[in-house]
Amino acid sequence: MDTKELRILFVVDAIKGRNGVGAYFQDLVSHLKDHVAQVELVQPCMEEPHPCQGASMPIPGDPTQRLFFPKVRELSALVWEMKPHVIVIPGPGIFSMIGYWIARKWGIPVCVTFQTDYNRLVELYWGRRLARLAGGLLNWVNRTLFQGSETAATICESMIAQARAAGARNPQLVGTPLAREFVNTPVTRLHDSVRRVCYVGRLAAEKNIESFLALAESRPDLQFEVAGDGPLRSKVEQACKGSANLTFHGWCSRQQVVEILDRCQVLVLPSSVEAFGTVALEAMARERLVITTPACGINEWPALAAGLWIMEP
Incomplete structure (x- = not known):
């Protein structure tokens, strides 16, 4: 398919502009607009809430961040109207999981991005014992997402090996856009x-x-x-x-x-x-x-x- 005909939907949990992952997709979408038929970004925003953005709660231990919940009906309506050729999700997260569920329900190919070393992070925040439990859960979710997706994308060589170990099929190395x-x-x-x-x-x-x-x-x-x-x-x-x-x-x-x-x-x-x-x-x-x-x-x-x-x- 000619890329000019592509319709791509990104469903992202990270708050727009508040961390590296959030900024990554914000920048990527701004560049893709000139190269594809349609690109949409569903992502929580503190200043201008997205129509698919629902209620939120503070993230324990980090008062500067909030965990947002998607409006499933609105997101489903957007997917139905847009009919994307692919849905891109970073996992795991509530927005990502809902986007994955909708894609699987309607037979839309999924691309999962792998941009965070979750095992290292949970060790830093939760200690070795809790990290083992949390890491096991995150790895299970990642494995589920990878096995149900067409491909995975990551941003450095060392994470390609991690993605393969977690069950990713055909992981790809991609660059990072600049605003x-x-x-x-x-x-x-x-x-x-x-x-x-x-x-x-x-x-x-x-x-x-x-x-x-x-x-x-x-x-x-x-x-x-x-x-x-x-x-x-x-x-x-x-x-x-x-x-x-x-x-x-x-x-x-x-x-x-x-x-x-x-x-x-x-x-x-x-x-x-x-x-x-x-x-x-x-x-x-x-x-x-x-x-x-x-x-x-x-x-x-x-x-x-x-x-x-x-x-x-």
Whole structure:
């Protein structure tokens, strides 16, 4: 089939613009609009709720995030009217599972994306014993989704092996899109010396934000900026109170992130778990220096790794 005839529906649980997965699909859909007949994104949004977005509840342990429930009737009506050739879901999640159920009910092919190392995350948050139980449940859900889908897509080589082990058929490696703001905004020249260093992303355990705060404390000669939100927000705010060289911006729009990157010379991505690390690619698009940990999936792309500084142990 000619791609110009394709109709694609994305059903995503991640809140629009609030984390890497949410931003990934938001950017991907914006680029696909020029290349396919129709593309729709069903995704919760804090500012402009989607018509298929229903009630929500706070996520335990993270007051900055909410768990949204889909309106099944509205989503079913959208699928019936659109008649997509494929439904794309990241799993597992409530939106994803409902999208998967509708697709299976009506015989629509499903593509599952695999962008999160769930086993590593549950170990960080829940400890070894609970992680074993939660990880087993997540693996069972993933296996169910993979076995009922036509294909799976992931964003780094190491996760292809994980997808195969979880039962994915024909897993494919796909790139990461960039929002137009990072490409179309004229680039500000990089300063000759390092004066400002930034971190942009979720303030959560897997991001290892503590190491960035420690770096700021050890280098009073430099200015440090943090942009993002998450369960560790209070820790960042507390660090700012006792530091003259640390600034916290909270959650930022895409354009604000561009301005922060342009103002700084170095972006540090200190994550202990990071399937890709889109913000590193965004910083490279702004021609900034980028330091990553070995855990970041972007390091597995040779053409991109050549432009990164990967931390030693």
